[in-house]
Structure formats: C-alpha cells, structure tokens
Amino acid sequence: MAMKGLLGYALAFALASSGAQAFDFQPYGRGAFAQIVKAHSGKPLIVHFWSVTCPPCVAELPQWAKMVSEQKGVDIVFVNTDSDEDRARAEMRAERAGLGKATHYGFSDDFVEKLYFEADKMWRGELPFTALVAPDGGVTAVTGAIDDPLVVKWLETRAR
DSSP, X not given: OHHHHHHHHHHHHHHHHHTGGGSOEEEEOTTXXXXXXXXXXXXXXXXXXXXXXXXXXXXXXXXXXXXXXXXXXXXXXXXEOSOGGGHHHHHHHHHHHTOTTSEEEXXXXXXXXXXXXXXXXXXXXXXXXXXXXXXXXXXXXXXXXXXXXXXXXXXXXXXX
C-alpha cells in the first residue's frame, strides 16, 4: 500500500515538473467535429488532424505554428489522432514546433472510423488531413500538406 502511494506521488511529481499538466488535449470523441464547428460558427476555421506516426505531419508542424501566428482572422484547431499511449510524444512534438498555446484535441474514442466519417464522409484516416470550414459551415476537405493548393487558395480568400 505504501509503495503504491509512493509511486503515485513520484508520477505526479514527474508530470508537474515536466510541465505536462499545462498542455491540455481536450477529448475528441463522437460529435466533437460538429461541436468544434458550431463553437467557431461565423468565422473561418481550420481543423487539422495529425499523428506522431505520420512523418509529413510532424515535419510540417512548424509551418502550422507560423500559420497560427500569421492568420489572426482564422481559427485553427489541432486534433491528434494518436492513442493515449502516444499523447506524451504528441505533446512534445507540438511544443517543440511552437504550438504549445494552440487549441488541441486528442482522439478519445476507439471507433476512429466514426470520427473520420464525422469530419468527412470520404475520409478513411489518411494523414495529414485538414478540414477547411467556411464561416457559413461549408467544409472543404484536404488530404495532404499545408501547402496544398486548396489550402493556399482557401486562405487567400479568408486571410486576415
């Protein structure tokens, strides 16, 4: 019993000293996409899905950080598709890229196909995946990099 308490204390101390509790992945489960879109209604919104197991996703995180700082008129939300076991790695990658203050969600439902379908009926989980949501709620889905022509054109019509 004393050993269990000591381990719990050590874990709490390690998390507190690492700053892990400052970074918050909000749960992304069924219905989350619609809730996020509703919360940002009337404003341009980008919902970007990424994973630590997706090399292009990780490589472009610094570009996303730059976009967050430059695109003040566009809300940008990040959704990490990794399991809870990889969430610490995702946090480290996002922090290192300069996305520590961005809004982050993390998949919290094991039925990931349903989460994909809610974001886009044609999406099968390929990453990186970005949903460009117009102020009227219309969604343009993009599978691929941040510099995809669809993303660039969409931003040009809604920038600042």
